[in-house]
Amino acid sequence: MNLRNYNIYFHTHTVSGIIISLVLYVIFFAGSFAFFKSEIANWQQNTPNAAVQKSQIDMNRVRDTMAADMDLYGRDLYITLNERSSRMIVSATTSKDTTVKGRGGFFYMDAADFVKMDYRQSYDLGEFLYRLHFLAPLNVIGGRGFPFGYYLAGIVAFLFLFASITGTLVHWKKIVSNFYVFRPWEKLKTLWTDIHTALGVITLPFLFVFAVTGAYYLISFPLVTQPVAASQYGGSTDSLLQATSTRVTNYDFAHQRVGQAPDLNAYFRDARQKMPETEIRNIVVNNYGDQSMRITVNGANPRKNFTGTASVVYSGASGQVEKFTPLERPSSYNKAVDNLMYTLHFGNFGGNIVRILYFLLGIAGCIVIISGVMIWLVARNKKNIPEKKRRFNEWLANIYLSASISMYPVTAATFIAVKLNSEAGRGFIYSFYFWVWLAITILLVLRRNNYKTTRDCLLLGGLLGLAIPIVNGLVTGNWIWVSWRHGYYDLLFIDLLWMVMGITTLVTWMLVVRKQQGKLKIALAAA
Amino acid sequence: MTAAFIGGYMVTMSLHMLLMTFLDKATLFNTMKFSVFILWAVLMVLALLAKNGWKIWGIYLGLSLVFFLPYLLHLTDR
Numbered sequence: 001m002n003l004r005n006y007n008i009y010f011h012t013h014t015v016s017g018i019i020i021s022l023v024l025y026v027i028f029f030a031g032s033f034a035f036f037k038s039e040i041a042n043w044q045q046n047t048p049n050a051a052v053q054k055s056q057i058d059m060n061r062v063r064d065t066m067a068a069d070m071d072l073y074g075r076d077l078y079i080t081l082n083e084r085s086s087r088m089i090v091s092a093t094t095s096k097d098t099t100v101k102g103r104g105g106f107f108y109m110d111a112a113d114f115v116k117m118d119y120r121q122s123y124d125l126g127e128f129l130y131r132l133h134f135l136a137p138l139n140v141i142g143g144r145g146f147p148f149g150y151y152l153a154g155i156v157a158f159l160f161l162f163a164s165i166t167g168t169l170v171h172w173k174k175i176v177s178n179f180y181v182f183r184p185w186e187k188l189k190t191l192w193t194d195i196h197t198a199l200g201v202i203t204l205p206f207l208f209v210f211a212v213t214g215a216y217y218l219i220s221f222p223l224v225t226q227p228v229a230a231s232q233y234g235g236s237t238d239s240l241l242q243a244t245s246t247r248v249t250n251y252d253f254a255h256q257r258v259g260q261a262p263d264l265n266a267y268f269r270d271a272r273q274k275m276p277e278t279e280i281r282n283i284v285v286n287n288y289g290d291q292s293m294r295i296t297v298n299g300a301n302p303r304k305n306f307t308g309t310a311s312v313v314y315s316g317a318s319g320q321v322e323k324f325t326p327l328e329r330p331s332s333y334n335k336a337v338d339n340l341m342y343t344l345h346f347g348n349f350g351g352n353i354v355r356i357l358y359f360l361l362g363i364a365g366c367i368v369i370i371s372g373v374m375i376w377l378v379a380r381n382k383k384n385i386p387e388k389k390r391r392f393n394e395w396l397a398n399i400y401l402s403a404s405i406s407m408y409p410v411t412a413a414t415f416i417a418v419k420l421n422s423e424a425g426r427g428f429i430y431s432f433y434f435w436v437w438l439a440i441t442i443l444l445v446l447r448r449n450n451y452k453t454t455r456d457c458l459l460l461g462g463l464l465g466l467a468i469p470i471v472n473g474l475v476t477g478n479w480i481w482v483s484w485r486h487g488y489y490d491l492l493f494i495d496l497l498w499m500v501m502g503i504t505t506l507v508t509w510m511l512v513v514r515k516q517q518g519k520l521k522i523a524l525a526a527a
Numbered sequence: 528m529t530a531a532f533i534g535g536y537m538v539t540m541s542l543h544m545l546l547m548t549f550l551d552k553a554t555l556f557n558t559m560k561f562s563v564f565i566l567w568a569v570l571m572v573l574a575l576l577a578k579n580g581w582k583i584w585g586i587y588l589g590l591s592l593v594f595f596l597p598y599l600l601h602l603t604d605r
Binding site: 005008009012161169215223240 | 564
């Protein structure tokens with residue numbers, strides 16, 4: 001590779017990396033926790049998943065609870081099960097019959113007590129971290145109709161794709177030879193470089209997938225969907241999605257009421273028998289209560305068929321099976337792409353092991369970002385660079401580090417705060433998380449000491465992390481051993497996760513402090 | 528820089544639009560979910576390697592125009 005190209009790769013990698021680093025760190029950190037969104041929600045509300053038998057849910061009761069508040073006629077009713085939570089998502093569209101008033105809605109319903117809650121009422125820490133990872137809280141900046149946060153996160157994801165390609169090109173020649181090089185006791189710069197490249201190479205496939213799928217989720221609508229719709233489908237994104245989507249099916253509305261409410265339990269039972277090896281994902285009732293009503297039950301099992309799904313469509317008028325797609329059937333290309341984008345990003349294909357692995361890879365991504373910023377700082381902290389510029393670099397790196405590393409203790413503190421305040425909703429989480437984060441960041445920026453920032457955040461985060469299972473035990477009585485005995489593995493998981501993280505960070509803290517003390521001793525002996 | 532970011536996007540989109548005129552639209556649209564971003568990023572890298580910024584702008588604009596010709600000449604039946 002010639003030197004000119006190498007320099008260009010190196011330079012563009014550095015520039016794009018520095019631009020996106022802080023935002024990308026937030027995305028990776030919050031996103032790592034978002035893999036456990038349902039578990040965090042169960043943990044916060046103390047509603048263990050195991051308390052409900054999913055196959056025994058009374059679907060007719062779900063139907064009746066929804067029908068109590070609105071005329072369901074002509075609407076599409078969606079009941080979505082979550083394999084990791086007892087909370088179902090129940091939503092209804094606007095009716096196709098214009099005489100039926102009311103806009104429909106989106107609700108959560110707990111399968112244990114069938115209490116309907118709207119989105120605001122059931123906002124929890126899992127949802128918060130999930131939304132934070134695509135910067136939803138920043139949407140207010142753009143005002144109504146312009147999701148500033150999504151687009152910012154999408155652009156960052158795309159620049160991240162660019163940065164990972166140029167990073168690979170920079171490192172290409174040494175990719176094998178340097179993989180085994182790890183010199184933690186050499187100078188600081190080589191330590192950062194080794195961490196950055198080694199972890200960067202290990203996580204590369206994962207980072208690449210995330211950059212592409214992340215960009216797709218956030219900016220493909222304005223950048224791909226709308227232009228394509230404009231040139232091919234007469235400017236209508238609806239008709240484009242109609243033609244290409246594998247999820248939505250429309251049935252012609254007959255404008256003819258049928259008397260009886262559909263017996264959803266019967267369909268649910270029958271579908272389970274037809275698709276014995278699948279997990280039922282959702283039940284869809286199209287054109288509710290109409291002659292043209294269809295009931296679709298969808299199921300999937302990624303262990304048996306990675307990209308395919310199974311479904312049964314019943315005709316509501318006759319109760320007969322209209323279409324049956326068994327799981328064994330290989331899925332179409334369109335469906336496979338659709339599922340793959342989703343499965344690869346959310347990591348929900350191999351149970352908890354895969355999600356833990358994804359979590360670790362996500363945290364590794366955070367470390368790649370921080371070490372990259374440190375390389376940038378150390379490389380520019382030389383005598384031949386003007387004092388003013390060095391000051392500016394240090395100031396910038398100081399802010400980056402303070403804001404990113406303090407996310408760890410702040411997140412741990414928020415876990416405790418939502419446990420102590422049982423009313424914690426969106427307002428509480430927003431104000432607690434963002435104000436504490438801002439306060440700590442400002443304090444750390446003012447102190448201007450990267451070593452102390454890292455040291456104190458590790459200590460604080462470690463201690464708070466260890467306190468989380470204890471606070472949970474004190475507040476709910478579900479101590480680790482109690483959860484274990486009852487099989488509340490989701491609650492147990494969050495407690496154990498924080499225990500392991502707490503211990504790991506405390507060990508790291510000890511190593512960091514020892515190393516610094518060793519350095520001081522050498523300096524003293526020399527003087 | 529601008530050639531890389533905007534020009535790369537234009538070439539990517541017009542190429543896919545061109546393909547849409549003779550391939551199955553739905554299949555292609557689903558492919559675009561990932562191919563757009565990868566191609567765009569690669570084109571960005573290529574543009575930054577160029578020795579002359581104006582020249583690469585010219586090449587990218589020219590390519591976009593060629594790819595977009597069927598639309599400009601109304602050869603497609605919408």
